[in-house]
Amino acid sequence: xxTQSETVSVTRAPGARLPSRRLxxxxxxxxxxxxxxxxxxxxxxxxxxxxxxxxxxxxELEVFQYPPKWIPNPPQFQNYIxxxxxxxxxxxxxxxxxxxxxxxxxxxxxxxxGSTSLCAYALARIDFPGKNxxxxxxxxxxxxxxxxxxxxxxxxYSRMGWVNTFLPLTVPHFFAASxxxxxxxxxxxxxxxxxxxxxADAARVDGCSELGIYRRIMLPLAKPALATVAxxxxxxxxxxxxxxxxxxxxxxxxxxVALGLAMFRTFMWQRTRWDLLMAASTMMIVPxxxxxxxxxxxxxxxxxxxxxxx
Amino acid sequence: xxxxTRWLGRLWPRTAKSRRAVTGYxxxxxxxxxxxxxxxxxxxxxxxxxxxxWNMIQDPTFIGLENFRHIFRDRLFIQSLxxxxxxxxxxxxxxxxxxxxxxxxxxxxxxxxxxxxxxxxLPTIVPAVANAVLWNFVFSTEFGLMNALLRALGLPKVPxxxxxxxxxxxxxxxxxxxxxxxxxxYLAGLQGIPEVLYEAAExxxxxxxxxLRHVTIPLxxxxxxxxxxMGIIGSFQVFIAGYLITAGGPQNATLFYVLxxxxxxxQYFNMGYAAVLAWILFFIILGLxxxxxxxxxxxxYYEAL
Numbered sequence: 060x061x062t063q064s065e066t067v068s069v070t071r072a073p074g075a076r077l078p079s080r081r082l083x084x085x086x087x088x089x090x091x092x093x094x095x096x097x098x099x100x101x102x103x104x105x106x107x108x109x110x111x112x113x114x115x116x117x118x119e120l121e122v123f124q125y126p127p128k129w130i131p132n133p134p135q136f137q138n139y140i141x142x143x144x145x146x147x148x149x150x151x152x153x154x155x156x157x158x159x160x161x162x163x164x165x166x167x168x169x170x171x172x173g174s175t176s177l178c179a180y181a182l183a184r185i186d187f188p189g190k191n192x193x194x195x196x197x198x199x200x201x202x203x204x205x206x207x208x209x210x211x212x213x214x215x216y217s218r219m220g221w222v223n224t225f226l227p228l229t230v231p232h233f234f235a236a237s238x239x240x241x242x243x244x245x246x247x248x249x250x251x252x253x254x255x256x257x258x259a260d261a262a263r264v265d266g267c268s269e270l271g272i273y274r275r276i277m278l279p280l281a282k283p284a285l286a287t288v289a290x291x292x293x294x295x296x297x298x299x300x301x302x303x304x305x306x307x308x309x310x311x312x313x314x315x316v317a318l319g320l321a322m323f324r325t326f327m328w329q330r331t332r333w334d335l336l337m338a339a340s341t342m343m344i345v346p347x348x349x350x351x352x353x354x355x356x357x358x359x360x361x362x363x364x365x366x367x368x369x
Numbered sequence: 370x371x372x373x374t375r376w377l378g379r380l381w382p383r384t385a386k387s388r389r390a391v392t393g394y395x396x397x398x399x400x401x402x403x404x405x406x407x408x409x410x411x412x413x414x415x416x417x418x419x420x421x422x423w424n425m426i427q428d429p430t431f432i433g434l435e436n437f438r439h440i441f442r443d444r445l446f447i448q449s450l451x452x453x454x455x456x457x458x459x460x461x462x463x464x465x466x467x468x469x470x471x472x473x474x475x476x477x478x479x480x481x482x483x484x485x486x487x488x489x490x491l492p493t494i495v496p497a498v499a500n501a502v503l504w505n506f507v508f509s510t511e512f513g514l515m516n517a518l519l520r521a522l523g524l525p526k527v528p529x530x531x532x533x534x535x536x537x538x539x540x541x542x543x544x545x546x547x548x549x550x551x552x553x554x555y556l557a558g559l560q561g562i563p564e565v566l567y568e569a570a571e572x573x574x575x576x577x578x579x580x581l582r583h584v585t586i587p588l589x590x591x592x593x594x595x596x597x598x599m600g601i602i603g604s605f606q607v608f609i610a611g612y613l614i615t616a617g618g619p620q621n622a623t624l625f626y627v628l629x630x631x632x633x634x635x636q637y638f639n640m641g642y643a644a645v646l647a648w649i650l651f652f653i654i655l656g657l658x659x660x661x662x663x664x665x666x667x668x669x670y671y672e673a674l
Contacts, residue, residue, distance in 0.1 A: 089577075094479045100471060101488045107546060108491070110514045111503050127517050178400040187393025197400070200408055204606055204654055206627050207647045210634045211414035212407070217425065234403025244400065269392040298496040300609055305635065317498045321613055324502055333506050340499040347494050355487070359553060 111344075115139070115337035122333045135334065142338040150311045153339070156319040163228050163315065164296040170232035171243060171292045172285060178235055179247030180273050184259055194248070200241045213305055223313065227306040228299075239295055243288045250284035251277060287357040293350055316343055418644035425638045436645045446646070448621050449629035452537065453605055456625065459541040461600040464548040465593065471548070472555035473585075486556070490549035501613035504543045505530070508614075515539075530615055533622035540610045540623060551596050558592035559585070587670040594669045598658055605654055626650055 109129075114122060116134040146152035181187070182194050216227050231237050235244060254277065262272045278285070303318040314322065320339055324331075351358060382388045394401075419436055423429035440446055475486055495503075507514045508529035516526045529539040562585065570580050586593075608627040611617055617624040617632075630650065634643030 090477070090479050093474050093477050094481075097471075097474050097479070097485050100474075101485055104488050104492060104546070104549075107503060107507060107514070110507060114506065123512050125512055125517070126520060127512065127514070174399040174403070178397045181393045181396030185389055185393040185396060187390040190393065193397055193401070196404060200404065203408075203412075204602065204651060206606055206608075206630060207415060207651045208408070208411045210630070210640060210643045210647055211411035211418060213635060214414060214418070214425070214640060215411060231403065231407050233399065234407065235400045236403030236407035240400075240403065269389075269396070273396075294494060298494075298498075300496075300498050317496055320502060321498045324505075324613070333509075333512070336502050337506065340502045343499045344495055347496060348491070351491070351494050359490075 111337050111341055114333060115341045117334050119332065119334055138334050138338040139342065142335040142342070145335070151314075153316065153319060153342075155312065156314050156316045159225075159313055160297060160315040160317075163225060164293055166225075166229045167232045167237075167296045168289055168292050170229065171235070171237070171240065172288060174233055174235040175240060175243040175288065176247050176278065176281065176285065177273070179244045180251055180277055182244065183248045183251035184256065184277070185269060197241045197244050201245070209301075209305070216306065222306055223310045224306075225313065228302045239291060243291070246288065247281065247284055250281055254280055283357065286354065290350060290354040290357050294347060297347060415644045415647060418641050419648060421641045423640045425640060429641070432641070436641050439642060440645065440649070445621065445624065445629060449624045449626045452611075452622065452624050453607070453626040455537055456541060456544075456607060456623075457601060457604040459537065460544040461597070461604055463541075464545055464551060465596055465600060467545065468548045468551035468596070469555055469589075469593065472552050472559055473581075475552065475556055476559040486553075489552055492546045493549040497609040498613065500543075500547075501609055504539075504546075504610075505614050507543075508539045515542075531619055533618075533620045536615050536619060536622045540614065543610060543614075544604070544607075551600070554596055555589070555592060558589050562588050590669045594661075594665060597665065598661060601657055601661070602654055605650065605657075 113129055113131055115138055116136065117128070117131040117138075118135055121128055121131055143153050178197075182190060182197070212227075213222075216222055221227050232240070235241070258276055258280075259272050262276055267275070298317060299315070300317045300321060303315045304321070307313045307315065307318060308322075311322075320336075320343055323339065324336060382391055418429075420431060420433060421429040422432045422435070471489060475482065475489065492500075506512075510516060510526060510528045510531060513529070515529060519525070519527065527535055529535050566584050566588070567580055570584050575583065606627050607625050608631065611623045611625040611628045612631070615623040617628055626646075627650070630643055630646040633639045633646060
């Protein structure tokens with residue numbers, strides 16, 4: 060046995076590099092340092108989350124304790140029910156806000172996936188005059204800061220009587236005309252370009268129309284990229300505050316969750332009820348975190364594609 | 370169906386080439402309409418508005434360049450520029466450097482790496498409103514987390530959001546919590562650096578520092594440059610933090626540029642002046658980007674392939 064292990068170690072020795080398990084002392088120290096730094100940083104990143112959740116489970120008195128208590132005893136799960144159900148006069152409460160938000164989110168998913176994938180496919184795989192020009196137009200719309208268009212768009216919507224309706228928050232998406240529209244066209248175009256052109260050529264020879272190629276061949280193959288767009292769309296629509304603030308804030312029956320939470324902060328309760336506000340915030344964050352964990356792969360992919368090659 | 374196709378057949382071009390052209394334009398038609406109606410039209414309206422005094426109730430009055438002249442007398446305009454610049458200078462460089470260091474740490478093979486990456490990224494997906502509500506409480510002078518931490522270190526209470534001196538640092542600290550996005554972009558860049566280069570550097574006797582200095586940083590410079598530009602563009606457009614947490618106060622210390630534009634237009638219905646403010650922001654961002662390209666861009670190392 061002893062000789063055997065000896066021979067093994069002898070045969071290993073001439074290898075250019077050490078096997079990864081046997082680290083040199085310096086390397087091991089370096090790794091421990093890296094790990095410790097990462098751990099400290101991670102604790103700092105998690106602290107506000109922890110603060111949010113413990114505060115949401117405190118009684119109103121415990122919230123005002125100083126120095127703060129980290130473990131509420133007993134945890135006030137009632138806060139979540141209270142935050143969900145209390146509503147001022149003539150205000151419908153979070154149930155309706157949630158319904159409105161989902162209505163907007165679902166419409167936007169359909170609108171954005173449809174309009175951006177059509178445009179992206181044409182820009183990637185159909186040869187037509189002016190294609191490069193229109194691709195340049197797509198890219199240039201990403202350069203203009205959204206604020207420049209905020210004022211004139213508000214003016215136009217007011218003239219059209221679209222303020223206090225869901226129209227400003229949904230209709231533009233059917234025309235890929237939202238903050239993220241150009242972004243998504245770009246992302247999907249890059250993806251369509253990675254698919255082998257022979258697939259479409261073969262289908263064309265068989266007499267398949269461009270629409271047929273797009274629908275039956277390209278869309279099924281583009282599922283990962285479409286999932287990325289869908290995840291981003293969900294998160295942007297769910298988190299959007301500026302849009303609802305500009306166009307829905309006058310009519311409480313049309314508020315979204317984001318708008319409801321922002322408004323409740325100021326006038327929901329006679330005094331600032333941090334316990335209930337933290338419970339409401341937690342409820343708004345949880346769906347996003349769930350989506351994030353379910354679709355983490357697509358999410359990171361999307362950032363890398365749009366970020367690095369943008 | 371049959372009848373429809375026959376009817377369409379007359380309009381449908383004969384040659385494959387023109388057919389492709391028509392199909393292509395049909396595919397991008399939604400985008401073209403969107404571009405014309407939600408981009409070009411508002412941009413033209415915004416340009417037109419700059420010459421008018423209009424409160425959305427009475428008819429707009431043509432006032433020539435009066436809106437532009439007003440800028441030089443507008444104390445709040447200067448204050449909002451100052452506040453936004455302060456915020457940018459405070460948050461962008463720090464978050465660029467910190468995110469780079471974190472990305473370097475995250476680009477190693479230590480146990481639990483996937484968990485660490487998730488934790489650093491998580492804050493960036495928190496909805497801005499929930500984020501504002503949470504940090505408003507974190508910075509609460511009497512019961513907040515931040516002062517509790519200071520107390521644990523034996524430091525006195527800080528009136529974060531009530532003191533004009535402290536409000537902006539508070540919002541900058543809050544912005545640093547969201548540096549995960551920058552980290553992910555750095556990480557993608559780091560993973561694109563070929564291992565061969567490090568091996569070659571090792572053969573030449575390079576240590577950790579030399580590898581970072583002569584391989585990682587030069588190869589990462591396009592990514593650092595990208596993050597710098599995106600960081601500046603983003604921080605010049607910050608709105609929600611100032612609107613929800615501090616309402617621009619105290620004493621206009623956190624009156625961000627976009628918040629001032631929003632107030633001018635949407636709250637005080639001074640549409641012409643708001644349009645001028647929006648255009649100025651556009652040119653500021655454009656100018657800064659060009660300046661950075663001119664003076665920082667030359668430091669960027671692009672691989673000669």
